[in-house]
Amino acid sequence: MHFTSETTADGVTERRFTLDGVPGVLWLPADAPADAPSDAPARRPLVLLGHGGGQHKLAPGLVARAGRCATRYGFAAAAIDAPGHGERPRTAQDERFGTEIGELLATGRPISPQVARYTAALTEQAVPEWQAVIDALRRLDAVGPDGPVGFWGLSLGTVIGVPLAAADPRITAAVFGLAGHDSLAEAARRVTVPVEFLLQWDDELVPRQEALALFDAFPSGEKTLHANPGGHLELPDFEVTASELFLARHL
Template sequence: MHFTSEQPLDDGVLERAFSLDEIPGILWTPASASASTPAPLILIGHPPLGLRRMYPRLAGRARYYATEYGFAAATVELPGSGDRPRWAAVEQARADLRRAMEAGEPVGDEIVDALVLPLVEKSVPEWQAALDALLSLPEIGGPVGYEGGVISIGIRLAAVEPRISAANLFAGSLVPAAMFEEARQVGIPLQVLLQWDDEGNDRQAALDLFDAFGTKEKTLHANLGGHTGVPQFELDAGARFFARHLL
Protein backbone atom coordinates (compact mmCIF):
# COMPACT_ATOMS: atom_id res chain seq x y z
CA MET A 1 0.00 0.00 0.00
CA HIS A 2 1.31 3.39 -1.04
CA PHE A 3 -0.30 6.56 0.32
CA THR A 4 -0.62 9.18 -2.42
CA SER A 5 -2.14 12.07 -0.44
CA GLU A 6 -2.98 13.03 3.13
CA GLN A 7 -5.56 15.57 4.24
CA PRO A 8 -6.57 16.42 7.83
CA LEU A 9 -10.27 17.33 7.76
CA ASP A 10 -11.92 19.96 9.93
CA ASP A 11 -13.60 17.37 12.16
CA GLY A 12 -10.28 15.78 13.12
CA VAL A 13 -10.59 12.90 10.66
CA LEU A 14 -7.49 12.07 8.61
CA GLU A 15 -8.26 11.25 4.97
CA ARG A 16 -5.57 9.44 2.99
CA ALA A 17 -5.74 8.31 -0.63
CA PHE A 18 -3.77 5.19 -1.41
CA SER A 19 -2.82 2.88 -4.24
CA LEU A 20 -2.59 -0.87 -3.84
CA ASP A 21 -1.20 -2.62 -6.93
CA GLU A 22 -2.57 0.31 -8.97
CA ILE A 23 -6.01 0.01 -7.34
CA PRO A 24 -7.06 3.42 -5.92
CA GLY A 25 -8.60 3.63 -2.48
CA ILE A 26 -9.31 6.01 0.41
CA LEU A 27 -8.80 5.52 4.14
CA TRP A 28 -10.41 7.68 6.81
CA THR A 29 -9.18 7.40 10.41
CA PRO A 30 -10.51 9.11 13.54
CA ALA A 31 -8.34 11.38 15.66
CA SER A 32 -8.39 8.73 18.39
CA ALA A 33 -6.71 6.05 16.25
CA SER A 34 -3.13 5.22 17.22
CA ALA A 35 -0.85 2.26 17.74
CA SER A 36 -1.92 2.14 21.39
CA THR A 37 -5.64 2.52 20.61
CA PRO A 38 -6.19 1.03 17.12
CA ALA A 39 -9.59 1.63 15.54
CA PRO A 40 -12.07 -0.97 14.32
CA LEU A 41 -12.50 -0.86 10.54
CA ILE A 42 -15.52 -0.61 8.25
CA LEU A 43 -15.09 -1.44 4.56
CA ILE A 44 -17.50 0.72 2.56
CA GLY A 45 -18.75 -0.87 -0.66
CA HIS A 46 -20.37 1.11 -3.46
CA PRO A 47 -21.86 0.68 -6.94
CA PRO A 48 -19.48 0.73 -9.94
CA LEU A 49 -19.93 4.43 -10.65
CA GLY A 50 -16.37 5.54 -9.80
CA LEU A 51 -14.87 6.89 -6.58
CA ARG A 52 -14.95 10.47 -7.80
CA ARG A 53 -18.70 10.38 -8.35
CA MET A 54 -19.34 8.43 -5.16
CA TYR A 55 -16.91 10.43 -3.00
CA PRO A 56 -19.38 12.80 -1.26
CA ARG A 57 -21.58 9.91 -0.11
CA LEU A 58 -18.68 7.69 0.93
CA ALA A 59 -16.81 10.46 2.74
CA GLY A 60 -19.96 11.54 4.55
CA ARG A 61 -20.53 8.04 5.91
CA ALA A 62 -16.88 7.53 6.80
CA ARG A 63 -16.59 10.84 8.64
CA TYR A 64 -19.76 10.13 10.60
CA TYR A 65 -18.46 6.73 11.68
CA ALA A 66 -15.13 8.25 12.67
CA THR A 67 -16.40 11.23 14.64
CA GLU A 68 -19.41 9.60 16.33
CA TYR A 69 -18.12 6.08 16.99
CA GLY A 70 -14.35 6.05 16.48
CA PHE A 71 -14.35 3.72 13.47
CA ALA A 72 -11.82 3.84 10.66
CA ALA A 73 -13.33 3.35 7.21
CA ALA A 74 -11.92 2.50 3.80
CA THR A 75 -13.04 1.95 0.24
CA VAL A 76 -11.43 0.86 -3.04
CA GLU A 77 -12.21 1.48 -6.68
CA LEU A 78 -14.05 -1.41 -8.33
CA PRO A 79 -12.66 -3.14 -11.43
CA GLY A 80 -13.57 -1.33 -14.65
CA SER A 81 -14.69 1.82 -12.81
CA GLY A 82 -13.32 5.30 -12.28
CA ASP A 83 -9.74 5.66 -13.49
CA ARG A 84 -9.18 1.91 -13.76
CA PRO A 85 -8.91 0.32 -17.23
CA ARG A 86 -12.18 -0.35 -19.01
CA TRP A 87 -13.42 -3.93 -18.86
CA ALA A 88 -14.88 -4.94 -22.22
CA ALA A 89 -16.99 -7.88 -21.03
CA VAL A 90 -18.65 -5.89 -18.26
CA GLU A 91 -19.12 -2.87 -20.54
CA GLN A 92 -21.01 -5.13 -22.94
CA ALA A 93 -23.14 -6.54 -20.13
CA ARG A 94 -23.99 -3.01 -18.98
CA ALA A 95 -25.00 -2.10 -22.53
CA ASP A 96 -27.20 -5.21 -22.74
CA LEU A 97 -28.81 -4.28 -19.42
CA ARG A 98 -29.54 -0.72 -20.54
CA ARG A 99 -30.98 -1.99 -23.83
CA ALA A 100 -33.33 -4.42 -22.06
CA MET A 101 -34.49 -1.84 -19.52
CA GLU A 102 -35.07 0.87 -22.14
CA ALA A 103 -37.11 -1.59 -24.22
CA GLY A 104 -39.17 -2.57 -21.17
CA GLU A 105 -38.02 -6.16 -21.48
CA PRO A 106 -37.27 -8.48 -18.54
CA VAL A 107 -33.61 -8.65 -17.60
CA GLY A 108 -32.59 -12.24 -18.24
CA ASP A 109 -30.34 -14.37 -16.06
CA GLU A 110 -27.66 -14.32 -18.76
CA ILE A 111 -27.33 -10.54 -18.53
CA VAL A 112 -27.32 -10.56 -14.72
CA ASP A 113 -24.68 -13.30 -14.57
CA ALA A 114 -22.48 -11.59 -17.17
CA LEU A 115 -22.74 -8.26 -15.35
CA VAL A 116 -22.31 -9.33 -11.73
CA LEU A 117 -20.41 -12.62 -11.45
CA PRO A 118 -17.15 -11.42 -13.10
CA LEU A 119 -17.24 -8.35 -10.86
CA VAL A 120 -17.58 -10.53 -7.76
CA GLU A 121 -14.80 -12.88 -8.87
CA LYS A 122 -12.36 -10.04 -9.51
CA SER A 123 -13.25 -7.55 -6.78
CA VAL A 124 -13.48 -9.85 -3.75
CA PRO A 125 -9.77 -10.84 -3.85
CA GLU A 126 -8.94 -7.14 -4.24
CA TRP A 127 -10.99 -6.27 -1.16
CA GLN A 128 -9.16 -9.03 0.72
CA ALA A 129 -5.78 -7.68 -0.40
CA ALA A 130 -6.81 -4.21 0.75
CA LEU A 131 -7.88 -5.69 4.07
CA ASP A 132 -4.46 -7.33 4.46
CA ALA A 133 -2.75 -3.97 3.90
CA LEU A 134 -5.13 -1.96 6.08
CA LEU A 135 -4.84 -4.33 9.05
CA SER A 136 -1.05 -4.09 8.84
CA LEU A 137 -1.26 -0.40 9.80
CA PRO A 138 -0.62 0.13 13.52
CA GLU A 139 -3.61 2.46 13.92
CA ILE A 140 -6.06 -0.11 12.47
CA GLY A 141 -6.82 -3.09 14.70
CA GLY A 142 -10.15 -4.60 13.75
CA PRO A 143 -12.67 -6.09 14.19
CA VAL A 144 -13.93 -5.45 10.66
CA GLY A 145 -17.35 -4.73 9.21
CA TYR A 146 -18.53 -4.41 5.62
CA GLU A 147 -21.34 -2.21 4.36
CA GLY A 148 -22.99 -1.16 1.14
CA GLY A 149 -23.25 -2.66 -2.33
CA VAL A 150 -22.86 -4.24 -4.81
CA ILE A 151 -24.76 -6.67 -2.59
CA SER A 152 -23.34 -9.73 -4.37
CA ILE A 153 -19.82 -8.59 -3.45
CA GLY A 154 -20.96 -8.25 0.15
CA ILE A 155 -22.48 -11.74 0.09
CA ARG A 156 -19.23 -13.29 -1.14
CA LEU A 157 -17.10 -11.38 1.36
CA ALA A 158 -19.41 -12.23 4.24
CA ALA A 159 -19.32 -15.90 3.25
CA VAL A 160 -15.57 -16.36 2.67
CA GLU A 161 -13.69 -13.69 4.67
CA PRO A 162 -13.38 -14.73 8.35
CA ARG A 163 -12.03 -11.33 9.40
CA ILE A 164 -15.38 -9.66 8.65
CA SER A 165 -17.51 -9.84 11.80
CA ALA A 166 -20.72 -8.09 10.65
CA ALA A 167 -22.21 -6.69 7.44
CA ASN A 168 -24.76 -4.00 6.64
CA LEU A 169 -25.82 -4.73 3.06
CA PHE A 170 -27.76 -2.46 0.70
CA ALA A 171 -30.37 -4.21 -1.44
CA GLY A 172 -30.83 -2.73 -4.89
CA SER A 173 -28.57 -4.51 -7.33
CA LEU A 174 -29.33 -7.45 -9.60
CA VAL A 175 -28.40 -10.73 -7.89
CA PRO A 176 -27.43 -13.87 -9.85
CA ALA A 177 -29.19 -17.06 -8.84
CA ALA A 178 -25.86 -18.58 -7.77
CA MET A 179 -25.48 -15.93 -5.05
CA PHE A 180 -28.57 -17.22 -3.25
CA GLU A 181 -26.69 -20.42 -2.44
CA GLU A 182 -23.73 -18.40 -1.18
CA ALA A 183 -26.11 -16.36 0.97
CA ARG A 184 -27.09 -19.55 2.79
CA GLN A 185 -23.44 -19.89 3.87
CA VAL A 186 -23.34 -16.48 5.57
CA GLY A 187 -23.24 -16.87 9.34
CA ILE A 188 -22.25 -13.41 10.61
CA PRO A 189 -24.73 -10.82 11.92
CA LEU A 190 -26.45 -8.95 9.09
CA GLN A 191 -28.50 -5.83 8.62
CA VAL A 192 -30.08 -5.33 5.18
CA LEU A 193 -31.37 -1.99 3.96
CA LEU A 194 -34.19 -2.07 1.39
CA GLN A 195 -35.92 0.84 -0.32
CA TRP A 196 -39.45 -0.48 -0.82
CA ASP A 197 -40.11 1.44 -4.04
CA ASP A 198 -36.62 1.15 -5.56
CA GLU A 199 -37.20 1.53 -9.28
CA GLY A 200 -34.09 -0.50 -10.13
CA ASN A 201 -34.67 -3.37 -7.74
CA ASP A 202 -36.95 -6.39 -7.70
CA ARG A 203 -38.53 -6.12 -4.25
CA GLN A 204 -39.58 -9.76 -4.06
CA ALA A 205 -36.13 -10.93 -5.12
CA ALA A 206 -34.63 -8.76 -2.35
CA LEU A 207 -36.99 -10.30 0.19
CA ASP A 208 -36.18 -13.80 -1.08
CA LEU A 209 -32.49 -13.06 -0.72
CA PHE A 210 -32.97 -11.83 2.84
CA ASP A 211 -34.82 -15.05 3.61
CA ALA A 212 -31.96 -17.08 2.11
CA PHE A 213 -29.25 -15.70 4.38
CA GLY A 214 -28.14 -18.48 6.72
CA THR A 215 -27.24 -16.34 9.72
CA LYS A 216 -29.34 -16.57 12.86
CA GLU A 217 -29.03 -12.82 13.42
CA LYS A 218 -30.42 -10.75 10.57
CA THR A 219 -32.49 -7.58 10.49
CA LEU A 220 -34.32 -6.00 7.55
CA HIS A 221 -34.77 -2.22 7.44
CA ALA A 222 -37.38 -1.39 4.79
CA ASN A 223 -38.36 2.20 4.04
CA LEU A 224 -40.83 3.69 1.58
CA GLY A 225 -39.25 5.54 -1.31
CA GLY A 226 -37.02 5.10 -4.33
CA HIS A 227 -33.37 4.24 -4.67
CA THR A 228 -32.09 7.68 -3.66
CA GLY A 229 -34.63 8.22 -0.89
CA VAL A 230 -32.85 6.45 1.98
CA PRO A 231 -33.79 8.24 5.22
CA GLN A 232 -30.93 10.04 6.95
CA PHE A 233 -31.57 8.14 10.19
CA GLU A 234 -30.42 4.93 8.51
CA LEU A 235 -26.85 6.23 8.72
CA ASP A 236 -27.02 6.14 12.50
CA ALA A 237 -28.89 2.83 12.43
CA GLY A 238 -26.00 1.31 10.49
CA ALA A 239 -23.44 2.84 12.83
CA ARG A 240 -25.26 1.49 15.90
CA PHE A 241 -25.41 -1.94 14.27
CA PHE A 242 -21.64 -1.90 13.86
CA ALA A 243 -21.14 -0.52 17.37
CA ARG A 244 -22.97 -3.57 18.76
CA HIS A 245 -20.72 -5.98 16.90
CA LEU A 246 -17.36 -4.25 16.51
CA LEU A 247 -16.86 -2.29 19.72
Protein backbone atom coordinates in the same frame (compact mmCIF):
# COMPACT_ATOMS: atom_id res chain seq x y z
CA MET B 1 0.38 -0.61 0.04
CA HIS B 2 1.62 2.71 -1.29
CA PHE B 3 0.10 5.90 0.13
CA THR B 4 -0.14 8.67 -2.44
CA SER B 5 -1.65 11.57 -0.46
CA GLU B 6 -2.83 12.59 2.98
CA THR B 7 -5.19 15.39 4.02
CA THR B 8 -6.87 16.23 7.32
CA ALA B 9 -10.09 18.21 7.75
CA ASP B 10 -13.03 18.29 10.17
CA GLY B 11 -11.44 15.71 12.47
CA VAL B 12 -10.81 13.14 9.72
CA THR B 13 -7.54 12.14 8.06
CA GLU B 14 -7.97 10.85 4.51
CA ARG B 15 -5.12 8.78 3.08
CA ARG B 16 -5.31 7.64 -0.54
CA PHE B 17 -3.41 4.52 -1.53
CA THR B 18 -2.80 1.93 -4.19
CA LEU B 19 -2.33 -1.77 -3.57
CA ASP B 20 -1.29 -3.96 -6.50
CA GLY B 21 -2.80 -1.42 -8.85
CA VAL B 22 -6.09 -1.09 -6.94
CA PRO B 23 -6.79 2.51 -5.84
CA GLY B 24 -8.37 3.05 -2.44
CA VAL B 25 -8.87 5.41 0.47
CA LEU B 26 -8.39 5.02 4.22
CA TRP B 27 -10.16 7.36 6.64
CA LEU B 28 -9.05 7.67 10.26
CA PRO B 29 -9.77 9.92 13.22
CA ALA B 30 -7.39 12.86 12.98
CA ASP B 31 -5.73 11.88 16.28
CA ALA B 32 -4.96 8.30 15.19
CA PRO B 33 -1.30 7.30 15.67
CA ALA B 34 1.21 7.31 12.85
CA ASP B 35 2.46 4.08 11.27
CA ALA B 36 5.56 3.81 13.45
CA PRO B 37 5.85 0.43 15.21
CA SER B 38 4.30 0.33 18.67
CA ASP B 39 4.54 -2.02 21.61
CA ALA B 40 0.76 -1.72 21.96
CA PRO B 41 -0.77 -1.38 18.47
CA ALA B 42 -4.34 -0.19 18.11
CA ARG B 43 -7.30 -2.53 17.98
CA ARG B 44 -9.41 -0.11 15.99
CA PRO B 45 -12.59 -1.40 14.31
CA LEU B 46 -12.39 -1.23 10.52
CA VAL B 47 -15.43 -0.62 8.30
CA LEU B 48 -15.17 -1.61 4.64
CA LEU B 49 -17.37 0.56 2.39
CA GLY B 50 -18.53 -0.89 -0.90
CA HIS B 51 -19.81 1.62 -3.45
CA GLY B 52 -22.78 1.13 -5.76
CA GLY B 53 -22.73 0.37 -9.47
CA GLY B 54 -21.47 3.26 -11.58
CA GLN B 55 -20.01 4.97 -8.48
CA HIS B 56 -16.52 4.95 -6.98
CA LYS B 57 -14.54 5.10 -3.75
CA LEU B 58 -15.09 8.86 -3.31
CA ALA B 59 -18.83 9.02 -3.96
CA PRO B 60 -20.22 11.80 -1.72
CA GLY B 61 -22.47 9.57 0.37
CA LEU B 62 -19.66 7.11 0.96
CA VAL B 63 -17.22 9.86 2.00
CA ALA B 64 -19.79 11.27 4.43
CA ARG B 65 -20.33 7.81 5.92
CA ALA B 66 -16.59 7.30 6.32
CA GLY B 67 -16.32 10.64 8.10
CA ARG B 68 -19.04 9.68 10.57
CA CYS B 69 -17.32 6.35 11.22
CA ALA B 70 -14.14 8.21 12.13
CA THR B 71 -15.54 11.14 14.13
CA ARG B 72 -18.55 9.58 15.87
CA TYR B 73 -17.18 6.14 16.62
CA GLY B 74 -13.39 6.36 16.31
CA PHE B 75 -13.36 3.70 13.59
CA ALA B 76 -11.15 3.35 10.54
CA ALA B 77 -13.00 3.15 7.22
CA ALA B 78 -11.76 2.10 3.80
CA ALA B 79 -13.05 1.96 0.24
CA ILE B 80 -11.61 0.79 -3.06
CA ASP B 81 -12.72 1.23 -6.65
CA ALA B 82 -14.46 -1.90 -7.90
CA PRO B 83 -13.16 -3.33 -11.18
CA GLY B 84 -14.19 -1.10 -14.07
CA HIS B 85 -15.11 1.79 -11.75
CA GLY B 86 -13.51 5.03 -10.61
CA GLU B 87 -9.83 5.26 -11.53
CA ARG B 88 -9.67 1.70 -12.80
CA PRO B 89 -9.60 0.99 -16.55
CA ARG B 90 -12.81 -0.02 -18.28
CA THR B 91 -12.78 -3.11 -20.48
CA ALA B 92 -14.79 -3.78 -23.61
CA GLN B 93 -17.06 -5.93 -21.44
CA ASP B 94 -17.68 -2.95 -19.13
CA GLU B 95 -18.64 -0.77 -22.09
CA ARG B 96 -20.98 -3.42 -23.54
CA PHE B 97 -22.68 -3.88 -20.19
CA GLY B 98 -23.31 -0.16 -19.82
CA THR B 99 -24.86 -0.01 -23.29
CA GLU B 100 -27.03 -3.09 -22.73
CA ILE B 101 -28.34 -1.86 -19.38
CA GLY B 102 -29.19 1.53 -20.84
CA GLU B 103 -31.18 -0.10 -23.63
CA LEU B 104 -33.04 -2.41 -21.25
CA LEU B 105 -33.96 0.41 -18.88
CA ALA B 106 -35.15 2.57 -21.77
CA THR B 107 -37.57 -0.15 -22.88
CA GLY B 108 -38.71 -1.19 -19.40
CA ARG B 109 -37.29 -4.70 -19.65
CA PRO B 110 -35.77 -6.53 -16.63
CA ILE B 111 -32.05 -6.09 -16.08
CA SER B 112 -31.48 -8.61 -13.30
CA PRO B 113 -30.10 -11.48 -15.48
CA GLN B 114 -27.60 -9.20 -17.24
CA VAL B 115 -26.52 -7.61 -13.95
CA ALA B 116 -25.97 -11.05 -12.39
CA ARG B 117 -23.75 -12.24 -15.25
CA TYR B 118 -21.68 -9.07 -15.33
CA THR B 119 -21.20 -8.71 -11.59
CA ALA B 120 -20.19 -12.35 -11.16
CA ALA B 121 -16.96 -11.56 -13.01
CA LEU B 122 -16.43 -8.38 -10.95
CA THR B 123 -16.92 -10.30 -7.72
CA GLU B 124 -14.41 -12.98 -8.62
CA GLN B 125 -11.80 -10.25 -8.97
CA ALA B 126 -12.95 -7.92 -6.18
CA VAL B 127 -13.13 -10.39 -3.27
CA PRO B 128 -9.40 -11.22 -3.19
CA GLU B 129 -8.63 -7.52 -3.70
CA TRP B 130 -10.65 -6.63 -0.60
CA GLN B 131 -8.95 -9.40 1.37
CA ALA B 132 -5.53 -8.05 0.41
CA VAL B 133 -6.64 -4.58 1.54
CA ILE B 134 -7.71 -5.96 4.94
CA ASP B 135 -4.31 -7.66 5.28
CA ALA B 136 -2.44 -4.45 4.48
CA LEU B 137 -4.55 -2.13 6.63
CA ARG B 138 -4.27 -4.38 9.66
CA ARG B 139 -0.50 -4.05 9.47
CA LEU B 140 -0.85 -0.31 10.08
CA ASP B 141 -0.31 0.81 13.65
CA ALA B 142 -3.37 3.09 13.39
CA VAL B 143 -5.63 0.08 12.75
CA GLY B 144 -3.96 -2.88 14.41
CA PRO B 145 -3.85 -6.58 13.65
CA ASP B 146 -6.90 -8.02 15.34
CA GLY B 147 -9.75 -5.49 15.58
CA PRO B 148 -13.25 -6.33 14.33
CA VAL B 149 -14.14 -5.71 10.68
CA GLY B 150 -17.53 -4.64 9.38
CA PHE B 151 -18.86 -4.28 5.86
CA TRP B 152 -21.34 -1.69 4.53
CA GLY B 153 -22.41 -1.92 0.90
CA LEU B 154 -25.66 -1.71 -1.07
CA SER B 155 -26.49 -2.67 -4.65
CA LEU B 156 -23.11 -3.56 -6.25
CA GLY B 157 -21.64 -3.27 -2.77
CA THR B 158 -23.87 -6.14 -1.69
CA VAL B 159 -23.13 -8.21 -4.79
CA ILE B 160 -19.44 -8.06 -3.87
CA GLY B 161 -19.89 -7.91 -0.10
CA VAL B 162 -21.93 -11.10 0.34
CA PRO B 163 -19.27 -13.38 -1.22
CA LEU B 164 -16.59 -11.45 0.68
CA ALA B 165 -18.34 -11.97 4.03
CA ALA B 166 -18.82 -15.63 3.15
CA ALA B 167 -15.13 -16.06 2.36
CA ASP B 168 -13.49 -13.97 5.09
CA PRO B 169 -14.09 -14.82 8.77
CA ARG B 170 -12.60 -11.48 9.87
CA ILE B 171 -15.86 -9.74 8.93
CA THR B 172 -18.03 -9.75 12.04
CA ALA B 173 -21.11 -7.75 10.94
CA ALA B 174 -22.52 -6.53 7.63
CA VAL B 175 -25.04 -4.14 6.12
CA PHE B 176 -26.42 -5.30 2.77
CA GLY B 177 -29.38 -4.44 0.58
CA LEU B 178 -30.79 -3.16 -2.72
CA ALA B 179 -29.76 -6.41 -4.39
CA GLY B 180 -30.94 -9.94 -4.91
CA HIS B 181 -30.43 -12.79 -7.35
CA ASP B 182 -30.18 -16.58 -7.26
CA SER B 183 -26.46 -16.27 -7.99
CA LEU B 184 -25.90 -14.80 -4.51
CA ALA B 185 -27.81 -17.44 -2.58
CA GLU B 186 -24.97 -19.94 -2.17
CA ALA B 187 -22.64 -17.33 -0.70
CA ALA B 188 -25.42 -15.89 1.48
CA ARG B 189 -26.00 -19.30 3.06
CA ARG B 190 -22.43 -19.14 4.40
CA VAL B 191 -22.82 -15.73 6.06
CA THR B 192 -23.57 -16.30 9.74
CA VAL B 193 -22.58 -12.91 11.19
CA PRO B 194 -25.21 -10.31 12.18
CA VAL B 195 -26.79 -8.76 9.07
CA GLU B 196 -28.95 -5.69 8.53
CA PHE B 197 -30.66 -5.75 5.12
CA LEU B 198 -32.17 -2.67 3.45
CA LEU B 199 -34.92 -3.07 0.87
CA GLN B 200 -36.84 -0.55 -1.20
CA TRP B 201 -40.34 -1.93 -1.73
CA ASP B 202 -40.79 -0.30 -5.13
CA ASP B 203 -37.25 -0.92 -6.41
CA GLU B 204 -37.38 -0.66 -10.20
CA LEU B 205 -34.00 -2.39 -10.64
CA VAL B 206 -34.20 -5.29 -8.18
CA PRO B 207 -37.35 -7.46 -8.14
CA ARG B 208 -38.78 -7.49 -4.63
CA GLN B 209 -39.04 -11.27 -4.43
CA GLU B 210 -35.37 -11.66 -5.37
CA ALA B 211 -34.32 -9.26 -2.62
CA LEU B 212 -36.54 -11.03 -0.08
CA ALA B 213 -35.13 -14.40 -1.16
CA LEU B 214 -31.60 -13.13 -0.58
CA PHE B 215 -32.50 -11.95 2.92
CA ASP B 216 -34.11 -15.31 3.63
CA ALA B 217 -30.95 -17.15 2.53
CA PHE B 218 -28.81 -15.73 5.36
CA PRO B 219 -28.71 -18.24 8.23
CA SER B 220 -27.53 -15.54 10.67
CA GLY B 221 -28.87 -15.82 14.18
CA GLU B 222 -29.33 -12.06 14.11
CA LYS B 223 -30.63 -10.52 10.91
CA THR B 224 -33.03 -7.63 10.40
CA LEU B 225 -34.97 -6.55 7.31
CA HIS B 226 -35.65 -2.83 6.91
CA ALA B 227 -38.16 -2.19 4.10
CA ASN B 228 -39.36 1.22 2.95
CA PRO B 229 -41.52 2.45 0.08
CA GLY B 230 -39.74 4.02 -2.86
CA GLY B 231 -37.37 3.24 -5.70
CA HIS B 232 -33.77 2.06 -5.85
CA LEU B 233 -32.29 5.49 -5.18
CA GLU B 234 -34.83 6.60 -2.58
CA LEU B 235 -33.40 4.97 0.54
CA PRO B 236 -34.35 7.19 3.51
CA ASP B 237 -31.52 8.96 5.32
CA PHE B 238 -32.71 7.58 8.65
CA GLU B 239 -32.03 4.05 7.41
CA VAL B 240 -28.44 5.00 6.66
CA THR B 241 -28.11 6.34 10.21
CA ALA B 242 -29.69 3.18 11.63
CA SER B 243 -27.30 0.97 9.67
CA GLU B 244 -24.30 2.88 11.02
CA LEU B 245 -25.59 2.39 14.56
CA PHE B 246 -25.98 -1.32 13.79
CA LEU B 247 -22.30 -1.56 12.87
CA ALA B 248 -21.26 0.52 15.88
CA ARG B 249 -23.19 -1.85 18.16
CA HIS B 250 -21.42 -4.92 16.78
CA LEU B 251 -17.94 -3.48 16.30
